[in-house]
Amino acid sequence: MVSPHPQLKKVTDRVIERSKPTRSAYLARIDQAHGQFPARGALSCANLAHGFAGLEGQEKFAIKSVREPNIGIVSSYNEMLSAHAPYRNFPDIIKQAARESGGVAQFAGGVPAMCDGITQGNAGMELSLFSREVIAMSTAVALTHNMFDAALCLGICDKIVPGLLIGALQFGHLPTIFVPAGPMTSGLTNDDKAKVRQQFATGQCDRGALLEAESAAYHSHGTCTFYGTANSNQMLMEVMGLHLPSSAFVHPHTPLRDALTGEAAKRVLELTVERGNYTPVGHVVDEKAIVNGIVALLATGGSTNHTLHLVAIARAAGIVIDWNDFDELSQVVPLLAKIYPNGKADVNHFHAAGGVAFLVRNLLEAGLLHEDVKTVAGPGLSHYTQEPKLIDGKLQWVPGTEASHDTKVLRGIEEPFAPDGGLRLMQGKLGRGVIKISAVAPEHRVVKAPAIVFNSQEEVQEAFDKGELKRDFVAVVRFQGARANGMPELHRLTPLLGVLQDQGFHVALVTDGRMSGASGKVPAVIHVSPEALLHGPLGKVRTGDMIVIDAQAGVLDIEIDSKQWAARVVEAPLNQAENEAGFGRELFGVFRSAALPAEQGASVFGAMIGEANGAHASHAPHHPHATHASHATH
Template identity: 55%
Template sequence: MLHPRIQEVTERVIERSKATRQAYIARINHAKKQTRVRSGLGCGNIAHVIAACSSDDKARLKADEQPNLAIINSYNDMLSAHVPYKDYPDLIKSIATKYDATAQVAGGVPAMCDGVTQGRDGMELSLFSRDVIAMSTAISLSHDVFDGVFCLGVCDKIVPGLLIGALSFGHLPVYFMPAGPMQSGIPNKEKARIRQKFAQGLVSREELLEAESASYHSAGTCTFYGTANSNQMLMEIMGLHLPGSSFINPYTELRDGLTGNAVETMLKQLIQSKDANCLADVVTEKTIINGLVGLLSTGGSTNHAIHLVAIAKAAGVELTWKDMSDLSEVVPLLTRIYPNGSADVNHFQAAGGMGFLMRELVSAGFLHNDVKTIVGEGLEAYTQEPRLDTDHNLIMSSATGPSKVKWIPCPENSLDEDVLRPVNNPFSKQGGLQLLTGNLGKAVIKVSAVAVEHQVVTAPAKVFASQSALQEAYSRGELNQDFIAVLKEQGPKAKGMPELHKLTPVMATLQDEGYKVAIVTDGRMSGASGKVPAAIHLAPEAVEGGIIAKIHEGDLITLDAPAGILKVHVSDEELEKRELQLSEASLTFGTGRELFTGFRNIVSSADLGASAFGIE
């Protein structure tokens, strides 16, 4: 039976979303009733579609009898997570040909890496890139000549952007195809240790680079449980990946087999069974709740407190941080993956992976099982894991296509309870994210990686307007005390809400030295952050009149994660008298920032998804 809290929150989301969801479904139903796309094209239009195709594909597209599949690709060869996608289009096309169907790269979307732009001006474009990707996805599909869609994306803003854009074409079946994580390198705990040593001036830049390169060392996603791998969890638990496909390493026989199986599955649904579930039928209120439960039960990235709200809105669903917080009170934390532990996602996969996690959550009533997925009805298929089929009669050679895949039940028990646990023995009885409220507004904190003794901090404020200002104060020896770092003017309207990951080594070092420290900001922290208590995504932000802009140096602040409290110990009367303390307007040009002035002017607050466009 469904857990009462899951039922309660779902029902209120459905009720709250009644008008917006009905309007979205009405648009999708209208699109479904339209004439099959290619049959409505004039001769000049279709000539453009087929001009560069092979003669065989030209004949197939002219005949207009079999599906034409769109590929939306985030491939680039600078960023490790996207490198494997170079080979996907050719594989997809080769399998489509076997079914007398066609596939075309409909468009590419940008894929930037926050790991490269941390602490640099380019980070101010990071969050906005999600909405650029959404619009790029819509442009790619606007030619209206496709019967199904494959979204090739992995990292931070790419997956949410692809999904938001694809939801405007929710009448089509849409599959997400993961690329997989790189194999394990230097342990993440060792990497973090060396980062802190560098912040203290105890190791050289050369030693730091050697450690970083030993961690990020090959094609595939980074192996820590940040936003990229939280994306993969999310797509699987929402039924948009093939079961068990999220964390299979690139360039392996199983990875290629899963990619091939995804293409075959969609084509069989479109051609043979005629039962392909469209994206709008897969992404519902219940699916969104399942995604939120997955995020909480794994201690996933705080960035999804923003992204899930925006994704839900694109599907006509109104989700709030209160929904997240209420679910977090009852959803157990079942994983310890860095930064919430020492293991990486490869260890999680080996311990039982998504199949074990989803079986535990379903059996305990934390997931809606009455949902549609890309492979059918319900989540039973997602409690299994993929294996290469050992029947040599079924395995195809590399010359004819990828190896065949079969699914088997996931392990009955976790193979490593230091990484993955059953519901009856969780790491915590509560989820990994918490809503904070008080006279400063509302914020989010990731508690899954914060030791219990650090989850309540009351200390005087030290106010900064940039990461570099805090780092400089540390270098001058001014931060050897208990304090709460207040970083204002980092919100969506001010700076595009950059991640403030450069704070982590400094603040973690001070915490390790015994000082009571915390962070309060209207900006973001990296999906890999978490050791230091951080109230992030504070809304309203400073430039919108948020109280964070009225905090003075030395004001006492309380961050109480267990109680969900964030407040400055200043009377309402005093706060009313104070003027907003805003620095001079920061630079809004250079590194392309001038192109995003319009985004900064219209972007919504973090609790509404920090989106630069409204979807009604």
């Protein structure tokens, strides 16, 4: 086995040391729950009778006898979203496979699944980030009946997978496998889609032409094929050992997809206490698995949303990571994939070029992934250098390719697209944020220009429509953090700023909001923390201030006399009440008021989980004002 890269070891050792109090408390909870197996054996007769009353035949007998392991299915199925619609038939496949393997499966519960692609630019987008918390709670409700010996989590997209995993980790004693549904087939090319969006933004085509282009891109069952948060989720679940190997990017409604779904049921039964190969999810998701997830994200140019989600996931398992860990790993992890928006290809091209198996093989050979981890496929990450095939109708795993089939999309460690992961920690007088530069051309990575301050993306759109933005500037879009309005993704800004950059202007974005994996060629410093509503320094910026963004050096600054800067007050949002009512926003007020800063995952649960895991004061989330003070000095 190749020795870990020194930087990988350094960061991992630091995470392990930092997490000792919380991780040990979390593992103690798993050990305590372990002694209660089989789970439903602890139920009274009345409890148990309620638990199997809805079943018939062999399943009822199996659960009643408390002899065979029972799988709880938690699904994000709905028929509106293309990524989740394929899950409709998965429970039947899972139940049949469980029967064939001497087990049983029950549909334990459903979780909501909203789509940022539908809600972006609309009021519903302000519920998006906190839907992760709702999904986590829904997962807990589904599993809390204590009827199950294992779980299968069916989820794909943006907040769904992080929410499912956060919820599942509260039942860390249960073996759990995540079951993907796969991407849709390729449609309109990403370049052509982006071109039509920019044409619409500048009035060169009408809404009918735009809708035709979008329909040609998003056209069937399966995940959207660009490499945003949804497909980044799938990458992470594999490299963290929670999927069956190389199962993420197999199309729905194919024999191989169905075989993998059935195999997930059979495999999770083998991981139960009853079968003697006990592998609970809380042991799979350890410090090394979390670091492996960060590495995979960096090596593929994945979604910046995971600078929030991975932090929240880690904390749910008693593990404490921060943006310094991402930044230091990014310095040594090379970019091995070019997937839209970082390139022209989509995830189908990536999978055909060699996919996850090729990626993992190369990163392991370079010492940039931990091989000595537990996975649902067995001990060791080397399982994930294999890929599934149907041979004579039987599912088998064979070694993945040792050579990329398309070096325009996927490359080996010896010829990367870039020497680093393209994710930077940005810090200075304006706070701390992150920038993804893998899609930003080198000549656009340093911008020094006057600020134009906006308090919403609608204000940016209005200024663009009036022709007021045809100049060099940095758009400072503030009061977009979790406390202010739920931290919506600001996708409406992407085509507008892209048009201006194409016209030769030096433009950039600085915001306490999100842009996600769809952020593209315009430099965008996002998740700036502390957010403006929590007295963050973005609230002190005024239109005309000279902003300095240097993505190479990690600088986010403002050129101003220090005394003048210290004397400035943080402006208050003009129409905060508009973000508190309508479209269900009233129901999420408690989430907004409790959300932690972005670098702590923007989670509602962070403090509560930390306390449950025995967090020391130094590891507990900072008070918002303390966070502001400490970050302002960087």
